[in-house]
Amino acid sequence: MEGVGVDHLAHERKKAEFDVEEMKVVWAGSRHDYELSDRIARLVASDPAFRKDNRATLSRKELFKNTLRKAAHAWKRIAELRLSEEEAKELRFYVDEPAFTDLHWGMFIPAIKGQGTDEQQQKWLPLAYKMQIIGCYAQTELGHGSNVQGLETTATFDPQTDEFVIHSPTLTSSKWWPGGLGKVSTHAVVYARLIVNGKDHGVNGFIVQLRSLDDHMPLPGITVGDIGMKFGSGAYNTMDNGVLRFDNVRIPRDQMLMRVLQVTREGKCVQSDVPRQLIYGTMVYVRQTIVEDASYALSKAVCIATRYSAVRRQFGSQAGGSETQVIDYKTQQSRLFPLLASAYAFRFVGEWLTLLYEDVTKRLAANDFSTLPEAHACTAGLKSLTTSITADGIEECRKLCGGHGYLHASGLPELFAVYIPACTYEGDNVVLLLQVARFLMKTVAQLPSGKKPVGTTAYLGRVQYLLECKSDVQNADDWLKPAVVLEAFEARAARMCVARAQALSKFSNPEEGFAELSADLAEASVAHCQLIVVSKFIEKVQQDIPGNGVKKQLEILCYIYALHILHKHLGDFLSTACITPKQASLANDQLRSLYSKVRPNAIALVDSFNYTDHFLGSILGRYDGNVYPKLYEEAWKDPLNDSVVPDGYHEYIRPILKQQLRNSRL
Amino acid sequence: MEGVGVDHLAHERKKAEFDVEEMKVVWAGSRHDYELSDRIARLVASDPAFRKDNRATLSRKELFKNTLRKAAHAWKRIAELRLSEEEAKELRFYVDEPAFTDLHWGMFIPAIKGQGTDEQQQKWLPLAYKMQIIGCYAQTELGHGSNVQGLETTATFDPQTDEFVIHSPTLTSSKWWPGGLGKVSTHAVVYARLIVNGKDHGVNGFIVQLRSLDDHMPLPGITVGDIGMKFGSGAYNTMDNGVLRFDNVRIPRDQMLMRVLQVTREGKCVQSDVPRQLIYGTMVYVRQTIVEDASYALSKAVCIATRYSAVRRQFGSQAGGSETQVIDYKTQQSRLFPLLASAYAFRFVGEWLTLLYEDVTKRLAANDFSTLPEAHACTAGLKSLTTSITADGIEECRKLCGGHGYLHASGLPELFAVYIPACTYEGDNVVLLLQVARFLMKTVAQLPSGKKPVGTTAYLGRVQYLLECKSDVQNADDWLKPAVVLEAFEARAARMCVARAQALSKFSNPEEGFAELSADLAEASVAHCQLIVVSKFIEKVQQDIPGNGVKKQLEILCYIYALHILHKHLGDFLSTACITPKQASLANDQLRSLYSKVRPNAIALVDSFNYTDHFLGSILGRYDGNVYPKLYEEAWKDPLNDSVVPDGYHEYIRPILKQQLRNSRL
Ligand SMILES: Cc1cc2nc3c(=O)[nH]c(=O)nc-3n(C[C@H](O)[C@H](O)[C@H](O)COP(=O)(O)OP(=O)(O)OC[C@H]3O[C@@H](n4cnc5c(N)ncnc54)[C@H](O)[C@@H]3O)c2cc1C
């Protein structure tokens, strides 16, 4: 994307066997999206106010203030340039720094939209859109995260004053983690147990003002602060994840989000005719964006590791020639290229999820809830799968860069630190896999009754066939047939599901059985989710894709994605006899040959992400490959290099050298 | 180890079915070692000068100065208390902060010991022991790490002055990474190409003074500084990893380390009668300490995650009772207990490595090099295996703690950040696996000639049997027989080695074959190394182990270790037909039942590590389990909480809220 000066990777770029410009469009999703993101990315990259390379050396306070500055600057630019909502979102994305705005736009507003009545939306959304109020999403407590139903904060209806009294009855009921809460938000959607007439009606959302709009001081009865440093330097420490306690704070009755459940003036709880399932629509939406984010984070890491692997040379110089680029080592390829393929795979499954979400929304509007459980299980599973692989993948990319990957300047440490909570928030990944497993077991249990599984579970409708089929792979090239690959993955997932269901049926108490077998059940969920990703990738490459060689490259990546999973989870495939050891070995041969095919295109495939050097934030991943001089320059900027003789020399080093501390037996 | 106040984990400790005090002795290695470490750990923990909970909020400069202060304080205490060398080492260990002293004691001194002549040792070692000079180990350059033979720094002999001229001819020849170099070391062992009479004699070590002993200024011709921030906050940023360039720096001829190769006054290169292999002895030593460190790092993480998993409750409250401790979830157990078992496994294999090192040293002294290649391959492989599993295991422990694991206060982020470079330094883990593979392929190739494989490869001597044997497991309990488990692991490793050797033999050019199959070869190395760990664990539990129930617990852990690997690498076992799918499924059943057996002992098994709260550095891992009040207290200490209204409110938040930046289309 950059364009001046030498290009140390030019020889690599020349090797590409496909049209990179067209691939950029494929990656972006459409020409419109490509142009939009390209324009906004450059806008951010060229604005010195959005500089982000200094985050690691700022103190927590400086770091946080710096983030506030950027958020205000972004807001100002959005206004000055009269950006559309779509453009504004893109700009926040490329600023690439966790900030209170993420929660305001990503959770506070959607919560009001999803759970507020029409009047509530009319009252609160305009304020939120204009940022006359800033909101966060206060669900998790010190004692409860995964188990939302166990939250302890109470909202007790007081019929005398027509108010709710929000209260934190215990230490563990303190709200804990909400982003934007600690220092910035003026409002929050607070989740609390609704108590009416002494009766507990479970957890509901309430809009609560936290701080004065005049002077930003917490309102009476509210204790609020930041929960302290998190993983890494820079990274998520730009965010004011907060702690919040209520001492009998009163809010008007109409600040309970009442789209589904209403409390009347008289203190009656009335279920509205809006179905409870609506809430799942929002979850499908949020998790789809998480899958999308996974593909961005993983592709960033892969871009850095791929470029650096082409720059880095180590060993194997023959006859005075230059040494081998480490990207040419098969071990390097076998670690890197599956991640490259995964980045593309996640991008496409994320794209497909937006279609799924549209479909769900349409059906909900028409009161059709038939596909909702399947869509919910599917997004939960894909959130879990893609975030787990991405988190591990970023760290693997760091290792692929050898020692230099450990430098903050490689960009990978901060990328890792900022990414990993995605495995935990919006549903702990293991808890999600167990939800998927429950859905799968239910689906299998209902098969005999003739109930047809829908959507991504449709293959279970062919379970008889899938239990019996035998792969007819005879040579390595058979593994390049979509139907062959798909069937192997379908058979594996189906057989694992059925085997788990049979094991469960041996328990007299199904809940006990589920608990006892939960680790095995989670593995079946993984198999199911990997099948989804494989099948959506195959669907993608079966479409018409313009651009010289583009489709071919995607096919290669698609098979790398599938066959590396087959290799990694070989135990599943062999223990269920979906394939034979001989066929597995052929798959492995094919995989090696696919690595060779992708090799000359590797740089072009990461160029296709179209990331600016600003967005990548990595010296190792620089577009021009000019790694060493820039690493060297960067080193001298560390504050430790301000003086040649370090602060502390006279007090702590000299006395050792001059034997002023000696008196030992050593 | 702590003893006052409430103990929230008392009910867990009561469940233990073994003698914890005896297990502490087993973990420490001997009663002497237990008492030593216990005494020194308490000494450090009770000294406020060694406080380490504030590292995350210090700026780089403060952090570094703080480390200098601690190092000086440690040196002073060592002197005041007249500690022995053994005690001093233990004290530095419990200070638990990377510092220049690590390299001084751990690399600089051993390099001189290993590569210096007797005279050189007599001259330099006393200075180093007294710390009248401080040294580091300057090998890696910007352009070369793994490929030591490719280093570019030159040391050219000048016969006129009887000196070597040390020079950095290129940017990439800049020394880069050496710990202690950036700001502290007065001396370094510098690795450079020896050039005599225009002829390149390869890489050798030279003692070079870097800084004046008067004022600590770099000597003429020397450019030296810190390379900047590394992964995470706190963590390895306490260390001054450095950059170093030489502009024709002259040192006397006798500062080349000449134990193996000598340069005479006349400029002749003379090989001494000391064998070159000596150097492998040092590598065996250093890698053995790395394996030991792996067990400490992993056990710390496991201790934190296990205690917190017993404190944390989520879901499943029945009839108003308390919720389920997350440690009771089988998914949690299947992630946590294998890591607990691995910590013990690594501890014992590390212990065995010290014996191996003693044996190697004895043989070297007697000019017996027969076991050296095997010992070298074995330590290289174990270094790779244990550090990889530990790095991933720490991050898994963090995830096991849910959201709170992401807080710096959990201790896990810093533990991870400080640990992971162990996968890269002292040999990149993948490069090491390939070295092991080379050795294994050579061993297999020599079998037909009748050459008996020694040590950890002895099983390959029974390759005929191992290629044919069939596991006779009939029920889950058969998997509790040492011979059965061992044979499965031996058969797997042997079959993988032989299969790789056969695949290699199909290539006309063996080097090309090795390159092409390297990813598969690395897998064979892993199988071999896992076998070593399993076999050493089995040997350990077959010894006499005193203490009520202690041996029983270790047996359980041993089988968990073996069977979880069998499950994780099932593809290996099935594709080589070492076991059948049915037997695999029985192993899995056994594994689940072992988890139930370890469950009541889990807390006691991590108490057995005998770690102080200071050493653990984790609120989640506190001995007393008093997690929530302490997390809450800790949060308020963050500098962001110094003021209720954050710095930046007036400039950056208020203008947004008050619409002073608005002008957009939104
Ligand atoms: C960076 C970050 C930002 C966040 N932002 C927000 C925010 O803006 N607003 C907000 O409200 N919250 C936020 N959170 C909180 C987040 O949503 C929770 O941390 C998350 O829901 C996980 O819950 P937990 O921490 O209670 O994990 P726990 O449930 O305590 O998990 C601990 C362990 O128990 C296991 N476990 C739990 N239940 C089960 C079960 N039933 N079966 C098997 N295993 C189980 C888990 O797998 C895990 O290994 C944030 C968290 C982070 C880290």
Ligand SMILES: Cc1cc2nc3c(=O)[nH]c(=O)nc-3n(C[C@H](O)[C@H](O)[C@H](O)COP(=O)(O)OP(=O)(O)OC[C@H]3O[C@@H](n4cnc5c(N)ncnc54)[C@H](O)[C@@H]3O)c2cc1C
């Ligand atoms: C915290 C830290 C402290 C350190 N301290 C010191 C110190 O005190 N003194 C010192 O001298 N050095 C030190 N080092 C440097 C360290 O020893 C090197 O980083 C290490 O040897 C790895 O080499 P590299 O960085 O060149 O990795 P590279 O070799 O560049 O590795 C990059 C990638 O290439 C792959 N690769 C390389 N060669 C091959 C091959 N032949 N076949 C297949 N794949 C290959 C690797 O697997 C890796 O994925 C330190 C490093 C760190 C991170």
